[in-house]
Amino acid sequence: xxxxxxxxxxxxxxxxxxxxxxxxxxxxxxxxxxxxxxxxxxxxxxxxxxxxxxxxxxxxxxxxxxxxxxxxxxxxxxxxxxxxxxxxxxxxxxxxxxxxxxxxxxxxxxxxxxxxxxxxxxxxxxxxxxxxxxxxxxxxxxxxxxxxxxxxxxxxxxxxxxxxxxxxxxxxxxxxxxxxxxxxxxxxxxxxxxxxxxxxxxxxxxxxxxxxxxxxxxxxxxxxxxxxxxxxxxxxxxxxxxxxxxxxxxxxxxxxxxxxxxxxxxxxxxxxxxxxxxxxxxxxxxxxxxxxxxxxxxxxxxxxxxxxxxxxxxxxxxxxxxxxxxxxxxxxxxxxxxxxxxxxxxxxxxxxxxxxxxxxxxxxxxxxxxxxxxxxxxxxxxxxxxxx
Amino acid sequence: xxxxxxxxxxxxxxxxxxxxxxxxxxxxxxxxxxxxxxxxxxxxxxxxxxxxxxxxxxxxxxxxxxxxxxxxxxxxxxxxxxxxxxxxxxxxxxxxxxxxxxxxxxxxxxxxxxxxxxxxxxxxxxxxxxxxxxxxxxxxxxxxxxxxxxxxxxxxxxxxxxxxxxxxxxxxxxxxxxxxxxxxxxxxxxxxxxxxxxxxxxxxxxxxxxxxxxxxxxxxxxxxxxxxxxxxxxxxxxxxxxxxxxxxxxxxxxxxxxxxxxxxxxxxxxxxxxxxxxxxxxxxxxxxxxxxxxxxxxxxxxxxxx
Numbered sequence: 020x021x022x023x024x025x026x027x028x029x030x031x032x033x034x035x036x037x038x039x040x041x042x043x044x045x046x047x048x049x050x051x052x053x054x055x056x057x058x059x060x061x062x063x064x065x066x067x068x069x070x071x072x073x074x075x076x077x078x079x080x081x082x083x084x085x086x087x088x089x090x091x092x093x094x095x096x097x098x099x100x101x102x103x104x105x106x107x108x109x110x111x112x113x114x115x116x117x118x119x120x121x122x123x124x125x126x127x128x129x130x131x132x133x134x135x136x137x138x139x140x141x142x143x144x145x146x147x148x149x150x151x152x153x154x155x156x157x158x159x160x161x162x163x164x165x166x167x168x169x170x171x172x173x174x175x176x177x178x179x180x181x182x183x184x185x186x187x188x189x190x191x192x193x194x195x196x197x198x199x200x201x202x203x204x205x206x207x208x209x210x211x212x213x214x215x216x217x218x219x220x221x222x223x224x225x226x227x228x229x230x231x232x233x234x235x236x237x238x239x240x241x242x243x244x245x246x247x248x249x250x251x252x253x254x255x256x257x258x259x260x261x262x263x264x265x266x267x268x269x270x271x272x273x274x275x276x277x278x279x280x281x282x283x284x285x286x287x288x289x290x291x292x293x294x295x296x297x298x299x300x301x302x303x304x305x306x307x308x309x310x311x312x313x314x315x316x317x318x319x320x321x322x323x324x325x326x327x328x329x330x331x332x333x334x335x336x337x338x339x340x341x342x343x344x345x346x347x348x349x350x351x352x353x354x355x356x357x358x359x360x361x362x363x364x365x366x367x368x369x370x371x372x373x374x375x376x377x378x379x380x381x382x383x384x385x386x387x388x389x390x391x392x393x394x395x396x397x398x399x400x401x402x403x404x405x406x407x
Numbered sequence: 408x409x410x411x412x413x414x415x416x417x418x419x420x421x422x423x424x425x426x427x428x429x430x431x432x433x434x435x436x437x438x439x440x441x442x443x444x445x446x447x448x449x450x451x452x453x454x455x456x457x458x459x460x461x462x463x464x465x466x467x468x469x470x471x472x473x474x475x476x477x478x479x480x481x482x483x484x485x486x487x488x489x490x491x492x493x494x495x496x497x498x499x500x501x502x503x504x505x506x507x508x509x510x511x512x513x514x515x516x517x518x519x520x521x522x523x524x525x526x527x528x529x530x531x532x533x534x535x536x537x538x539x540x541x542x543x544x545x546x547x548x549x550x551x552x553x554x555x556x557x558x559x560x561x562x563x564x565x566x567x568x569x570x571x572x573x574x575x576x577x578x579x580x581x582x583x584x585x586x587x588x589x590x591x592x593x594x595x596x597x598x599x600x601x602x603x604x605x606x607x608x609x610x611x612x613x614x615x616x617x618x619x620x621x622x623x624x625x626x627x628x629x630x631x632x633x634x635x636x637x638x639x640x641x642x643x644x645x646x647x648x649x650x651x652x653x654x655x656x657x658x659x660x661x662x663x664x665x666x667x668x669x670x671x672x673x674x675x676x677x678x679x680x681x682x683x684x685x686x687x688x689x690x691x692x693x694x695x696x697x698x699x700x701x702x703x704x705x706x707x708x709x710x711x712x713x
Contacts (some may be wrong), residue, residue, distance in 0.1 A: 039554045040424015044605075139571055221507040228494050228504075229513075230575020237513070274424070277699050309659035323660055326652050327645060337637050338646055341667050342660040344696040351698035375669040377677075379604035 021366055023050055023270070023391040024057070026299035030268045032163060032261070033298070034173045037272035038282050042303040045378050046272045046371075047174035048076060049387040051106060052093075054170050056388075058101035062167075063108050064158060065174040076108050076381065083112040085162070096381040107168065109158075116154040124250030130243070139240040152176055153255075160258045268298035273359075275305045275352035284362050300363055301391070302356055304373040306349040307402040309342070313350070316343055370395075372402040409690070409712060411626035412438045414595045416533045416548045416587070418562065418623075421599035422609040423554040426631045429700050429708065430599045430692070431551040436709035439476035443546040446477040446532060450525050450553060450561075469543060477545070479532070483521035486528040487514065493538055494576075522564040526584055533587070559616050562588060562623070591624035599629045600681060602674035611684035618686075625687040629712075630678060632694040634671050643668050 027033050027050070035047040044065060051063035062085050076088050088106040093099070100106070118135060125131035134140050152175070159173050226234060261267060269290055273283040283300055290297045316339050324335035360368050371390045378387055390398050411417065412434070419431040428449075435447040446469060467485040469477050492501045504510050514520060531539065533548045553561050565588065569581030588594055596617055600610040610628060617623045638646065642664075649661025682689060690713050695704045 038423065040422060221504060221510060224495065224500060224504050225510060225513070228491060228576060230572060230577055232575050233572040233577050236571065309662060310655045311659050312656070314656050319656055319660065322654055322657050323649060326649055326654070326657050331645065334638075334642055334645060337642075338649070338660045338664050341637055342656070342663040345663045345667070347696055347698060375666050376673050377603045 021299065021369065022394055023053065023299065023301070023369055026367060026369070027054075027268055027270065030266055030296075030298065031169070032159065032171045032173070032264075032267040034159075034175060034262075034267065034269050035272050035301075036175045036269055036286060038279060041272050041274045041279055042301075042371075042378075043272045044174050045384065045387065046270070046301050046303065046391075047172050048108075049384045049391055050270070051108070051170070051172040052098065052381075052384050053388045053392050054172075055104045055106035056093075056098050056100050058104040059169040060103065060105045060167070061107065061170045061172060062162060063106075063172040063174065064155065064162070065108075065110050073108075073110060076106075078108060083109065083115045083158075085109040085167075092381065096385055098381070098385055111155055111158050113154040116158055120154075120157060120251075120254070121247065124247035124254070126246040130246050133243040134240075134247070137240050137243050139236055140243075153258075156258045156262065157254070160254075160261055163261060263293070263295050265296065268296040270298050271300040273300065273302055275302055275355050277351075277355060280355045280359050283359060287363050297363075297367070299367040299369060300359065301369045301371060302359065303371045305352045305356060305370040305402075306345060306373050307370075307399065308346065308349040308353060309403055311342065311346050311349075313346065314339070314343060316340060319343070370398060372398070408437070408441045409627065411595045411597070412441065412443065412547060414547070414593060414626070415545075416529070416550070416594040417626070418550045418552045418558075418594070418596045419599060420552040420558040420596060420613065420617075421554065422601075422606050422613075425599045425601045425606055426692075426700070427554070427599050428551050429705055430597065430629055430631065431549050432702075432705045433692075433708040433712060434597070435476055435478075435547075435549050436473070436706055437712055438547050438549070439473060440709065442475065444475050444477075444544065445547045445549060446479060446545045447472075448529060448532065448548060448550045449478070449480040450529075450550060477543070481525050481528050483524050486524040487520075489531075489539060490524055490527055519564050519567060522561050523568050523581070523584075526561070526565055526588075527580070530584055530587055533593075559613070559621070562617065562621050566621075589622040595624045595626035597627045597629060598625060598685075598687070599631055601631055602633060602677040602681070604677060607677050607681045607684065610681065614685050614687060628681065628685050628687045628689045630681060630689055630691045633678070633691050634667065634674055634694050636671050636675075638664055638668050 033047075033050060035043050035050070037043050047063050047065065051061045055061045078086060078088065085107045086109060088108055090100060090105075093106065121134050121140075122131050125134065155173060155176060159171060162168065162171055271283045271286055271290075273279040280302075283302075287297055287300070316336070319342065320332075320336045320339040323338050324331050327335055356368070356370060369391060371387060374383075374386060376383070378384065389401060393401065417434065419427050419434065421427050431447055435445045438445040466480055467482040469479050472478050488501065488505065491504060492498060495501050495504070529548060529550055531537065531542075532545060534542075535544055537544065552558050565581045565584035567581075569578050569585060572578035572581060598610050598613050598617075600606050614625050614628070618625050646661050646664045649657050649664075652658045652661070678691075692708055692711055695708070697704050
């Protein structure tokens with residue numbers, strides 16, 4: 020097993036992917052912090068609407084622009100960035116990014132305003148399923164093109180399915196090239212037909228279900244978009260190319276329970292299938308075994324009681340039960356991690372132990388980094404040593 | 408029995424990874440034990456519930472898992488086919504529509520449509536007088552809803568469509584769905600949380616949004632996975648001596664006890680924050696010390712829900 024620094028060595032973009040609740044935001048922020056401390060100019064991007072990263076970095080609010088994390092704040096937590104090291108953070112606003120994209124691709128101001136002013140656009144641009152995923156990559160692409168940072172770390176959206184993220188640009192391209200839009204835009208397309216010419220059976224059935232008004236609004240929306248199709252398609256292709264570029268890598272983040280491990284294995288296979296670069300997997304909150312050999316309650320309890328002395332019976336039993344229950348989970352974690360190592364390769368695996376306190380600030384991120392940036396031997400020592 | 412199980416429709420939501428599926432199933436088991444005919448709905452393809460019940464596939468059909476307990480995995484495309492058939496009443500006409508390119512493109516291109524038809528299907532399941540063939544009557548429909556961010560936009564979809572359509576069938580159906588979701592007698596929400604900083608923050612935010620912006624009744628916040636409070640400060644002081652033992656396992660027990668006590672203290676702090684930050688009544692569930700959260704675990708939790 021290895022360190023995070025080794026697995027992402029030489030990359031310019033690190034994408035942290037995984038299902039919800041496995042510690043993606045924390046891991047992304049910790050990687051960014053650690054690399055900044057090692058002298059890189061790093062920006063971490065999150066699109067989590069819950070502003071988790073802002074909380075983690077002690078920033079009141081992250082805007083749609085990169086903001087530098089105060090070096091004094093880092094120093095206060097014992098993090099002294101090496102020469103040139105800077106930590107920046109930004110929280111993506113999907114709607115703002117979408118608006119900016121429309122403005123970029125519109126033929127002229129009138130076309131831009133037609134889309135931005137369209138009621139359907141206004142309702143969906145913030146909430147459109149998949150739009151967050153795509154907009155995250157769009158922003159990543161933009162920042163990467165600007166070349167302001169040595170390293171970009173992306174915390175992917177909290178979708179239930181990590182694959183949604185990989186699929187986003189492809190879906191957009193398919194949507195455009197699959198002529199879902201064109202059907203509305205041809206002279207004989209839906210837009211024209213809704214307007215009155217032609218009255219196929221299908222259309223009349225459709226009107227009955229959807230209502231004429233909504234149908235007309237939809238076609239107006241798609242028509243307003245028509246001038247931007249080429250721009251969008253071109254952009255989506257370039258974003259997709261960047262994802263598969265050698266400078267980009269994926270770090271899969273998961274937890275030690277059966278389901279997250281299964282998902283990590285599956286996600287890894289999809290990365291390989293899509294010819295994207297898998298760097299490593301971080302398993303968070305692993306309960307390391309504390310040198311136990313599946314003790315029995317009665318026996319362990321007796322040994323503890325002998326150490327505690329007179330009248331320590333009930334307490335000894337409670338302490339024994341506590342260790343045994345911990346060990347049940349530690350054994351499960353060991354089995355699951357072994358299974359993961361078998362399918363992904365031991366050299367790509369980083370375990371971060373389940374810490375006694377919960378990680379939600381800079382001090383916590385620095386603590387996580389003691390494990391992320393260490394080799395496995397050091398990690399075991401830290402996680403199971405008597406001093407820890 | 409918790410009084411909110413008397414409602415007809417319950418959305419179980421929360422941040423990712425807090426145990427929504429487990430709580431949704433535990434609530435379903437509990438309601439079924441109380442004699443309510445209950446169905447648990449999954450709304451995304453992850454099939455958490457079928458995994459737990461070792462059913463190879465729940466799928467888009469109502470499957471009986473136990474006495475009075477049913478499950479369904481709601482597939483948007485199937486929901487749409489069913490909905491269109493109910494509207495048109497003639498299968499041939501529905502099939503004509505689904506075969507037409509125009510319709511498939513429109514369906515694929517219209518954002519939020521999947522969410523809308525999914526909520527429509529949930530609504531349909533909760534009807535006493537069901538129009539679909541072989542539809543059973545349920546006393547309670549429990550939805551394993553999407554996580555925080557997606558959950559809010561998911562529940563907002565009917566209103567969004569009602570606003571977009573202004574008039575016509577989608578407008579009136581959007582309004583009807585919204586009215587159901589915001590009917591406090593009929594529909595409720597359960598937010599699942601964990602005793603950790605970020606989940607507590609998100610629970611408070613979720614309560615604010617669901618109750619304030621969407622107008623739903625928040626019936627319960629479930630604080631999940633609380634550790635047992637095992638050791639008093641005096642106990643810990645006594646156990647400290649284990650760390651000098653020559654026996655590895657005895658030493659490990661001392662270490663594990665100290666860790667456990669620190670986690671309990673951190674959890675207690677977060678629990679206090681939650682109590683301060685949310686308005687809804689809070690129930691607690693214990694941490695389950697089992698390798699996987701299986702049906703047995705869900706059954707045990709079902710008994711604990713108050």
